[in-house]
Amino acid sequence: MTIHDTTHLASLGWDAGWAAAFRAAAEILGNRSENSAVPGRVVAEHRERYSVSTGVGEVSAVLAGRLRHDIAEREDLPAVGDWVGVSREAGDGTAIVRFLVPRRSAFVRKSAGTVTEAQVVAANVDVALIATALPGDLSSRRLERYLTLAWESGAMPVVVLTKSDLSDDVRAALDQAGLAAPGVDVIAVSAVSGAGVDALRTRLEPGRTAVLLGSSGVGKSTLVNRLLGTAQQRTASVASTGKGRHTTTHRELVRLANGALLIDTPGMRELQLWSADDGLGSTFADVEAFAANCRFRDCVHDQEPGCAVRDAIASGELASERLEHWHHLRRELAFLERKQDERVNAEYSARIRSLMRGVRAHQRRKYGDGNA
Ligand SMILES: Nc1nc2c(ncn2[C@@H]2O[C@H](COP(=O)(O)OP(=O)(O)OP(=O)(O)O)[C@@H](O)[C@H]2O)c(=O)[nH]1
Ligand SMILES: [Mg+2]
Ligand SMILES: [Zn+2]
The missing domain is CATH 1.10.40.50 (Probable gtpase engc; domain 3)
Incomplete structure (x- = not known):
């Protein structure tokens, strides 16, 4: 196989372990294609297309026919956060996802609706930021549900109480969340006043990946923008503080200035458990x-x-x-x-x-x- 310069991939969280896993996957799965694949990380997902970052640039990619054919379960499809092997097709600029590097962790829920199948919300995440808005949104039950899947995912959960500027009893909310989340850090933040944002930043370490999870309208994208220092993610207009608007429509991985990686997700209407034996015990x-x-x-x-x-x-x-x-x-x-x-x-x-x-x-x- 060709030796590729992978130093630039470190900015996406690549390390020696990924390099070894990639080589192994390429030997087993990728070698049958003439185009040898290079590593990339899925940074966005739009229906049938993936944006894959190779560290030097971003390509738009589709699944190789053989990969699509071989995949039996929906959860084996690439998701945002996944490392994949991509190769460029001769014609237009579209790249081909040849194979998926086995995941280290994944936040998996039962897909919405009645089908019994799993959906990967985010792959290879180290920290699961469970966001819930302070005025009115805090529900111990929902929190426990998120925590169960977060523990099960292999990521470290952190509860983020958003919009603290709108609450007049942050202390009580912190206590309630603490009760539902034993052993888990709870941080109250405001994207408006900036309160708590630095405390949150300390959980976002260079080369590590965090995912923001929570209902629509709790302020996930606003927080991403605050952390980025730019208005990169589209957020609901300030006038419409109503919930359930689903402003973010696809999952996306962004890189913060300190080198931490953060995945923004669309608000989830229902979070159904998938597999959660250990997760339930930890929660x-x-x-x-x-x-x-x-x-x-x-x-x-x-x-x-x-x-x-x-x-x-x-x-x-x-x-x-x-x-x-x-x-x-x-x-x-x-x-x-x-x-x-x-x-x-x-x-x-x-x-x-x-x-x-x-x-x-x-x-x-x-x-x-x-x-x-
Ligand atoms: N007062 C106040 N409003 C906020 C704060 N954070 C977000 N908002 C407002 O809440 C609304 C929803 O914010 P978004 O960031 O779009 O919410 P989201 O969680 O990304 O929603 P989806 O993309 O639909 O999942 C917007 O009107 C924001 O301006 C905050 O800390 N304080
Ligand atoms: Mg959003
Ligand atoms: Zn008993």
Whole structure:
């Protein structure tokens, strides 16, 4: 394979680990193409097209036909934050995404609607900034949901309470968020006054990638602009402080002056869990800590005798809503797992049926009808 100068890729978060993973992926997946691929990072996603930065410039790219064909699951499609191998096509300037470098982490939700499939919101993220607007938007339940997926993603969650200039009790909001997010940093910020922005900046380190997540209108893009120091991201007009406008329409990765990478995302209407066993445990670390003392190892803190979690609620050490929310998310996960199993089973039976058809056809050819 050709040796490419990859020094400029460091500005996108490239390191020796990525270089090794890229070489391995290129050998397994990329070598069949005549054009040897160079590394790039997906910085934006628009329907069928990706903007890929190669560190020296940005190319518009489409998936190689073979890659599209090989991909069985939607979550295996490139997403913003992914490292890919791209090659240039001879004709117009369009580049071709040849392969995807295996991810280190990904924020994955169940895609909106009724289909049972995963959607990658952002790939290879180190920090998940969960944004919620201070006047009125703070919901412990929603926060726990985001936290569960954030912990599960492998990124470090940070709760960002936005528009602190509009709130007259920031302290109370910080306390409420702290209760829903044990062990997680909570920062109140205002993109208007600049309060808290420096505290937020310290979480955004050179070469590391953060993603901003949250409902539409909470001020994610405004915060990105504030951090960038320019009005690069389109935001809702100041006159329309109403929510649910979906100003940002695609995910985009930007680079801050200090070399940190930040992904802006469109507001999410619903955040459904996908896979979240470990994530749930981390989100409810307080519940889990008491659960360690339950009499039964598999206690679900319902009617079991010797339940240390219910004892903790009775003694006021644990808020009862924490257990309620834990139960709620566990039930949701169990339901989702049944759906996922049904889908896998359906696909498995379809494969078995087609395999058996093949076997029967073979037997008919070999032994004739009636003998098989
Ligand atoms: N008072 C105040 N208003 C803010 C602040 N941050 C954002 N806003 C306003 O909130 C509105 C929505 O901001 P956006 O940045 O577009 O929100 P968003 O989260 O990017 O929304 P989507 O792109 O739809 O997901 C705009 O009118 C902003 O001016 C803030 O810190 N204080
Ligand atoms: Mg936005
Ligand atoms: Zn228990």
